[in-house]
Amino acid sequence: MVVPVTAGMVERPTIAVGLFSFQFGGSERIGINLALEFKARGYRVVCFAFHDSDGPLRVELERAGIHCLDLSYSRVGGLLRWPRYQWRMWRMLRRERVAALHVHHHGALILCGIPARCAHVPRVVMTEHGLQALQERANARRLTRRYSRYATDITVVEPNQAEYFRTVLGIPARKVHYIPNGIRPVARSSEGVRSARQMLAIEPGEFAFFYVGRLNPVKDLGTLLQAFARLPPPLSERARLFLVGDGAERVRLETQRNELGLGERVRFLGARNDIAEVLMAADAFVMSSKSEGLPMVLLEAMAAGVPCVATAVGGIPMLFGTDCGMLAPAGDAPALAAAMATLAASQELRERLVANALANLRSHYALDGVVDRYLQLFGLPLRVS
Numbered sequence: 001m002v003v004p005v006t007a008g009m010v011e012r013p014t015i016a017v018g019l020f021s022f023q024f025g026g027s028e029r030i031g032i033n034l035a036l037e038f039k040a041r042g043y044r045v046v047c048f049a050f051h052d053s054d055g056p057l058r059v060e061l062e063r064a065g066i067h068c069l070d071l072s073y074s075r076v077g078g079l080l081r082w083p084r085y086q087w088r089m090w091r092m093l094r095r096e097r098v099a100a101l102h103v104h105h106h107g108a109l110i111l112c113g114i115p116a117r118c119a120h121v122p123r124v125v126m127t128e129h130g131l132q133a134l135q136e137r138a139n140a141r142r143l144t145r146r147y148s149r150y151a152t153d154i155t156v157v158e159p160n161q162a163e164y165f166r167t168v169l170g171i172p173a174r175k176v177h178y179i180p181n182g183i184r185p186v187a188r189s190s191e192g193v194r195s196a197r198q199m200l201a202i203e204p205g206e207f208a209f210f211y212v213g214r215l216n217p218v219k220d221l222g223t224l225l226q227a228f229a230r231l232p233p234p235l236s237e238r239a240r241l242f243l244v245g246d247g248a249e250r251v252r253l254e255t256q257r258n259e260l261g262l263g264e265r266v267r268f269l270g271a272r273n274d275i276a277e278v279l280m281a282a283d284a285f286v287m288s289s290k291s292e293g294l295p296m297v298l299l300e301a302m303a304a305g306v307p308c309v310a311t312a313v314g315g316i317p318m319l320f321g322t323d324c325g326m327l328a329p330a331g332d333a334p335a336l337a338a339a340m341a342t343l344a345a346s347q348e349l350r351e352r353l354v355a356n357a358l359a360n361l362r363s364h365y366a367l368d369g370v371v372d373r374y375l376q377l378f379g380l381p382l383r384v385s
Helices: 026-040 056-063 081-095 108-118 132-136 138-150 159-167 190-199 221-229 250-259 275-279 296-303 316-320 333-345 347-364 367-377
Strands: 014-019 044-049 067-069 098-104 123-128 153-156 176-178 207-212 239-244 266-270 284-287 308-311 326-328
Touching: 014 026, 026 044, 026 056, 026 098, 026 123, 026 296, 026 367, 044 056, 056 067, 081 108, 098 108, 108 123, 108 138, 123 367, 132 138, 153 159, 153 367, 159 176, 190 275, 207 221, 207 275, 207 296, 221 239, 221 250, 221 333, 239 275, 250 266, 275 296, 284 296, 284 333, 296 308, 296 316, 296 347, 308 316, 308 333, 316 326, 326 333, 333 347
Parallel strands: 014 044, 014 098, 044 067, 098 123, 123 153, 153 176, 207 239, 207 284, 239 266, 284 308, 308 326
Antiparallel strands: none
């Protein structure tokens, strides 16, 4: 519903944020964080999901006072599905008088690019989070080249992605911008750590490794389980691995855990909406992905004061920089196990990595600066009254 303009009242500009879904996920978390920040800056914000109309993140947004719309493509059927959806999108953009539209992933432009152009939306910004689909599928590259014309600007979360859009996809350099994901450090207290570890029944003396994210093939969690099984004694006897999230691979991973004889040393916690609290229980965070952009969850772990081990893919080496985290080659279980064991063996190393990571986040990944850059791309003031 559009707020009516009365005498002496200036209508706040509306920013529309299009997420992939309202389920837990990295790009979803980034989009929601930005939406909340836009609202805090005085903007009217509406959110929708291209492939989902319900989910825990919609509940979070609505509790924060952000209006969520039902625009799931899967709910439109029939032979004229695509043009009918385009008409619904056009009608929404006109009705809400959208000043800027921010969407995530290249496929979003296929669904909203033409309607946004026809609705005369002044600025349309698409943020790409990863290159895997584009690198693997020629059709995805062809469609992205075609529909990128409907975006006024394209942002990527790590510099190599910008080079890919310019050289491989042929997108004009003036349209492509590198804007990293942003985060705010979280105060880590002994009471918060104690409470979180008690909630998860982590015993004193146990070393808790955590992974947070979807349980899908690109995360290569089979390699993480193999690495965990390779940890040397006595660490292997006191180490625990917590996998937070859900996905298509869960049953296979649970079977692999049992085949490796890991039993209760590896626990699947499922999808949760209290990630900030859960990370307080972690002694270390570990990620074994085969492909990434700039994982939001790594930023969240670093911001929570958790030392990190991750595979050297996408933007992770740049994020870790000089002595901000430990890297291992993708798909290499022995190397990942060695990095995990090294981290667990040295409290001094963990403290140094955390201090360096927090300084790096404040210098290069501050959320306020990221929000400023998006509002500048939208052609909007940094704050409205």
